[in-house]
Amino acid sequence: MAGDRLFRYIVVAAAALIVGACIGLAAAPLPPVPEGGADRDTLFQVSTIDALLxxxxxxxxxFDELARHGDFGIGCGDRLDGELIGVDGEWYLIRVDGRAYxxxxxxxxxxxxxxxxxxDMTVPIDAPMNLTALESRVQAELPSKNLFYAIRVDGTFPHLVTRSVPAQEKPYPRLADVTANQTVFTFENVTGTAVGFWTPALAKGVNVPGYHLHFITGDRTAGGHVLDMVLAEGTVQVDTTxxxxxxxxxxxxxxxxDLSGDLSGDLEQVE
Amino acid sequence: MAGDRLFRYIVVAAAALIVGACIGLAAAPLPPVPEGGADRDTLFQVSTIDALLxxxxxxxxxFDELARHGDFGIGCGDRLDGELIGVDGEWYLIRVDGRAYxxxxxxxxxxxxxxxxxxDMTVPIDAPMNLTALESRVQAELPSKNLFYAIRVDGTFPHLVTRSVPAQEKPYPRLADVTANQTVFTFENVTGTAVGFWTPALAKGVNVPGYHLHFITGDRTAGGHVLDMVLAEGTVQVDTTxxxxxxxxxxxxxxxxDLSGDLSGDLEQVE
Known part of the structure; x- marks a missing residue:
């Protein structure tokens, strides 16, 4: 009887432990909501474009730390060694040989x-259009010119031009001097994904006002900073942040x- | 005996529940690290100064949500109803009657x-100085002109001038038109705390480049947006973010x- 009673104690205690653990989990304080209310609706950036220029x-x-802030994005490598693109949580550098690493x-x-x-929004592309037409088409759909938007274009491109630049040595030249000697890649009838952002004028000096897109092929082997494109068919998705x-x-x-000056001229040269 | 056994079951179950709850609490997932890696070293802001202008x-x-992002800060009330100041986790609006609510x-x-x-740094103030001298003294100590700093001045002020503005009605006038009719308060030999920020030029249009300080008296009853001051003695503390x-x-x-223009002229008028 003593053993039976002990067994019953153990069964009740074990059941109570499980229930208690569940209650404990439910009662544990919720993790704080991240900065700005919702982590996934935050555009995160490292440094400023005027510093890079x-x-x-x-x-x-x-890149491990960067990946904590997003599964999608663009940028560049240390010492300017490659154009960065992140899509579906996979991050690549398109180096000056045009290949994705x-x-x-x-x-x-x-x-x-x-x-x-x-x-948050899909813009249907039902007729071939060049980059200027595509940008105008998407911009017309943006709910406000004062917010940040992530832009993803998946499709087939009859013509697409990108660039990359080589790693730099100190003393580092200005970005406009580096891109004056950029390597340009021309793709014909390529499928792939363009990744980037539309930045509001309020972030001038901090980021690139308007569009800034990088590209990677469907097989994730090549790409670069987008200079020109024609989209034959595809989908444009927009994420408002x-x-x-x-x-x-x-x-x-x-x-x-010195980050006090107006570098719009430099920016126009490099973009 | 049956009642005694039931009592013992309940005691054991209750004890197990408490232990289980504790295990549950300990096993709950850790909250995610906030944006930027360290919440306390983030300068958080709502909207932009050019929108307010x-x-x-x-x-x-x-204000409940704002308090989740800081225990220290400045700003204004809904419809411009009062100058906001937050110090030691207490937030007040200094209304147009000069009183702190x-x-x-x-x-x-x-x-x-x-x-x-x-x-992160204390700047010793060992001789009386006016606002311009104080600002120069502190600015000389800032480790970089490209970061954001929170500034806290506790001391005795032989002379200190603040302002506040009344709540506005729609259609809202521009801020420069509101401050043209601001109410000015002059304090003599007052002790209290000035709270504010030093903002880098890179955030032009987004925030107020340079200093932006609000004041509240030691008894937390009055204050406003700082227009002028003489600090007799006190301490200036600086938090680099x-x-x-x-x-x-x-x-x-x-x-x-429209946030695409340069509103430096408006900003100079209101500050």
Whole structure:
């Protein structure tokens, strides 16, 4: 009887432990909502475009850390070694040979923009259009000119032109001087994905106002910074992000670069 | 005996429930690390200064939500009804009568800047100085002109001038037109705390480049937006923040206001 009673104690105690654990889980404080209310609706960026334009090319954040802030994005490699593209949680650098290399998690980026891509709107593309027409078509659908948007274009492109640049050595030249010697790649009848952002004028100097797109082929082997394209057919998806977060480098050249000027001229040259 | 056994079952089950709940709490997933890696080193802001300058005065975030992003900050009330100041986790609106009113958690702000204040540096003030001299003295100590800093001044002020403005009605006038009729308060030999930020030029249009300070008396009864001051003695503490987060209004006038222009002239008038 004593053993039977002990067994019953154990059964009740074990059941209570399980129930208690469940209650405990339910009663545990909820994790705090991330900055800005909703992590997935935050556009996250490393450094500023005006710092990059002036040659601040030393990486300040690892790709492992960047991936905590998004599964989708663009940017560049440490020392400007490649055009960065992230799609469906896979991140690649398109180096100056035009080929896509998966990033090393402990490698760093001096400038990147990322978000978790959740499509809020699909813009149907039912007739072939060039980049200018495509950009106008999408811009007409944006609910406000004062928010940030992630843009994803999946489709077939009769013509698409990209560029990449080689790794730089110190003392770093300005970005406009680097892109003056960029390597250009022309794709014909390629399928793939263009990834990027539409940035509002309010972020001038911080990011690239208007569109900034990078491209990767469907087989994820090649791509680059988009210079021109014709989209034959495909889908454009848009993710509206109302929150914006910027991680500024905690040391290095960023601390002393002059960010008070207007670099619109430089930006026009490099884009 | 049956009752005694039942009692023992209940005691064991209750004890197991408590233990289980504790295990449950310990086993609950850790909250995700906030945006930018460290919540306390993030400068958080609601909307942009250029939107406010153009009359975007409808509140878009509650003070309860704002308090989740900082225990220290400045801003204004819904419809421009009062100058906001937050210090040591207590938030007040200094209304046009010059008096400090604790904020209602469910009331909203159209523009605010907040952080969790952790002093990284103390600037000793060993001789009386006016606002210009004080600002130069502190600016000389800032490690970089490209980061955001929270500034806290506790001291005795022989002379201090603040302002506040009344609540506005739609159609809202521009901020420069509102401050042209601001109410000015002059304090003599007052002790208290000035709270605010030093913003880098890179955030022009988004926030107020340079200093932006509000004041509240030691007894937390009066204050306003700082127009002038002489500090006799006190301490200036500086909190360096490398991360910046901006929550843009998800609806309302912000969506249509023109944020593409240069409003430096307006800003100079209102500051």
């Amino acid at each position: 002036q040659g601040t090319y030393d990486g300040s954040m690892t 998966p990033v090393a998690g402990n490698a760093t980026t001096p400038f990147a923009v990322a978000t978790f891509f959740d499509s 109302t929150n914006f977060t910027m991680a500024l480098p905690a040391s290095g050249d960023f601390w002393t670069v | 153009q009359g975007t005065y409808d509140g878009s975030m509650t 604790p904020v209602a958690g469910n009331a909203t702000t159209p523009f605010a800047v907040a952080t969790f204040f952790d002093s 490398t991360n910046f987060t901006m929550a843009l209004p998800a609806s309302g006038d912000f969506w249509t206001v």
